[in-house]
Amino acid sequence: MLGFVPPLPQQPQRPPRAGHMVVCGDDALARRLAVELRYVYGERVTLVLPPGRDAARPELPLTQRARAAALFGRMSAAMNRNGAPGGDDTAAGVEAVRIIEASEPSDEVLEEAGADRAAALALVYDDDERNIRAALTARRLNPRLRLVIRLYNRKLGQHLETLLDQAAALAVPGIDPAALDASTTVLSDADTAAPALAATAVTGSSKVIQAEGLLLRAAERPPPRAGALADPGLCTLALLSSTSHDPAGTEGSDSSGAEGPRLLPDRATVEAATGRGTIVLEAVSKAGPEREPRRMGGRGAPLSRVFSRRLRWSAAGVMAAVVGLAVASVLTNGDSPLHATYLTLLDLLAMGDPAPDDAPMSRQIIQLLSGTAGLLLLPLLVAAVLEAFGTLRGASALRRPPRGLSGHVVLLGLGKIGSRVLVRLREMNIPVVAVEEDPEARGVPLARVLRVPTVIGDATQEGVLEAAKIHRARAFLALTSADTTNLEATLYARSVAPDLHVALRLYDDEFATAVYRTLRTAHPGAVTRSRSVTHLAAPAFAGAMMGRQILGAIPVERKVMLFAALVVDGHPQLEGRTVEQAFRAGSWRVLALDATPPADRLPDLSATPPFDPLAPASAGTSDRASGLVWDLHPGYVLRRGDRVVIAATRRGLAELLRGRGVPVPG
Structure with missing residues (x-):
């Protein structure tokens, strides 16, 4: 009789096959x-x-x-x-x-x-x-x-x-x-989310791809009017469903029409489509370490900022008095202009001898007037010295927003995320006014180096956002680490400027969606975006896990468009074909050619580190020009060794990569 055999302990379940x-x-x-x-x-x-x-x-x-x-x-x-x-x-x-x-x-x-x-x-x-x-x-x-x-x-x-x-x-x-x-x-989640947050401030959309420092945006275009020609941008990525255009500003919607979106359509399909919006590829700006952010206001302090207007007018008045007294001396005493000016300055500075008793009456009157003007010169010189000292002392301090500033971006929060976004905005030469409650925050020295106007104070308190000229701003970015602070500051900014373009950072996706819908309903005429850093950073991490050939992904309604950098070698669908012949509608399209010699190419086109103005100047690539050519001739023949940037569907990219033993998405 067999004895009782105890069951084996349950072994941990492993994935059924490799490659996960x-x-x-x-x-x-x-x-x-x-x-x-x-x-x-x-x-x-x-x-x-x-x-x-x-x-x-x-x-x-x-x-x-x-x-x-x-x-x-x-x-x-x-x-x-x-x-x-x-x-x-x-x-x-x-x-x-x-x-x-x-x-x-x-x-x-x-x-x-x-x-x-x-x-x-x-x-x-x-x-x-x-x-x-x-x-x-x-x-x-x-x-x-x-x-x-x-x-980090x-x-x-x-x-x-x-x-x-x-x-x-x-x-x-x-x-x-x-x-x-x-x-x-x-x-870094901060670095990967910064381009999308900066693009949100500029364009209202976070659907961006970075390729060798060039920020590309998938822009949604409404259906063109009858007889009007649609602008294809760099290229047309997709035809949207007829129900996808939402005037309230949603970013993608479920397709309920009979005909869904068409990815990578050919020219004939785009021209034949009526009443359907499009997704086109646009270049937002040049970014990256090869373009240093400009310092707002230049490196030096102009004369108008060293001395106040009132002091400049006072100095002009004293000079006019000197000229007038010199002219009076020439006309009354017959002196030469040079000698008359010399005597006037001596009298003005109380360095001349008094006029003798037998001197003409005009000479005595002019000397009295010159002495009176000299009394006015002393406080003027003292004020000039004090103002110049205060201006030069404040040159290393945080700048205040100029009086006539308008069309700028108000950036709330100079922490880990805000400082990265600040650099991105300055790389795009967009004027920025920063608002930060903590004077010891991480990004405050960065704002001082870039000479970005900064307001120190609590943005939820009355007068702080007004000091940042929020009523004349083009956009407001609330990027602090506290969701309640971002939301409260956004609501206060909305009360000051109801039509302001607003984007706020929220940690939880569900909360961000609820806030977005509520603000959009309450302010239908204004653009509102709620962003989660994890939501913005996850696509970059996922693309890196797929390999450096993946630059990123952009959703188009319920489908996805992938961007990849491929070497033509070993791809029969590309090698030896022209750009026009290599295009396959609904699968892939060649967008750009990397003209950089193979030895000098960047290994990862999507991971160009942002410019750090606090780092030493020995970056090594600061003078490197971009090698991507986006206006390719349709007749250019793709050769071995060429590296191209393509847009593809998941199935199309899988077909291109399958024959080379490279992990394919999907």
Whole structure:
């Protein structure tokens, strides 16, 4: 008789096959990144989060499926409300996502998550040290693993990238470095969100892509009037559904018409379409380290700012008195003009001898008048010295907004996010007035260096935003770390300027959506945008996990448009074909050619670091010109070695990359 055999302990479930994505984090960015990878790129995701608890019974942990359903049901709905693609329903999204609960990304946790067979790993904890420690462990487990690390310290990030890339190359001897596909990428959520926030202030939209410092925007155009020619911008990316145009200012809507959006249509389709809006690609501005932000007001202090207008008029009056007395001396005493001016100045400065008794009466009167004018000169000189001293002392202090300033952007908050956005706005030569409550904030020295007018005070108090000339501003950005402060300041700004273009930073996506809808309903004639930093940063992290060939993604209603940088070698759909022949409607389109020699090319077109005015001037690339050519002739033949920027659908990009062994989205 066989004895009782106890059941084996349940083994942790591993992903059924390799090539999945692993995301480790402890805040909203990790959750948003997992949703982005699943619903935009169609990837299988393993998400490592701290242990969660049931809200109804905090003593009981949530089951994996319950937590995944709650997470993806809420976030996928938020993405669909914002116009992001929703090709998979919530149940399919839950099935394709595996959640592991762990406090630390230890060796055992990373092995359980399948980091040794994963295509990419994102470490997005809010602790730099934890991310670095986990990255070193992951590189040891899988030298081919594509690492995406969240760090705020950019200098440390550059050194870490070099270290981990060298470790990967040494661990896999003889492998082509291109096969590693940019094994390490260090990003900052502040840096990745800044371009979208700056574009929101300028254009009202955060649908932007950065390629070698050039900020590109997917702009929605309404249907053209009868007989009018539509402006295609750089190119036409999509035809919108007939129901997609919302005059209230929504960014994408569900398509309920019989004919949905058409991605990458050909010219004949665009010309034949009537009553349908379009999505076109536009260049917003030149950005990046090759263009240094201008200092507002120049480097020096002009004479008009050193001395006040009243003091300048007083000096002019004294000079007029000297000229008048010199002319009177010439006319009455017959002196030469030079001698008359000399005597007048001596009398004015009380340096001359008194006129003798036998001197003409006119000479005595002129001397008395000159002495009287000299009494006025002394306080004038003292005032000039004091004003000049005060002006030069204040040159190193924060500037005040000029009286006639208008058409500027009022930026509330000079913290981690606000300082990055400030640099971006100045790179685009947009006048800015900063408002900050804490005089010791991170971005205050930056504002002083850039000579940006700054108001120190609480923006929710009366008179602070008025001092920033909010009533004459073009836009208002509320970017503090406190949601209530941003919302209160926005409502106060709306009361001062009801038609003001407003964008505010909010942490939670659901709260941001609710605020956006309420403000849009209350002020239908004004543009209002509510932004979450995690919502803006997640696409950049997801694109880095897909590889450096992915520059970003832009949602078009319930579909997605991908932008990628590809080398023509090995792509028969591109190599040896003209730009016109390489275009496939509904799949891909060649947008630009990188004319930079291969040895001088940037390895990652989308990750050009922003200019840091506080850093030393030895950047090394400050004088580097952009090599992207956007006005390509349709007859240009794509050759081996050419690197091109393309716009593609998920299916089209998968077809281009499938033959080269590169992980494909979806």
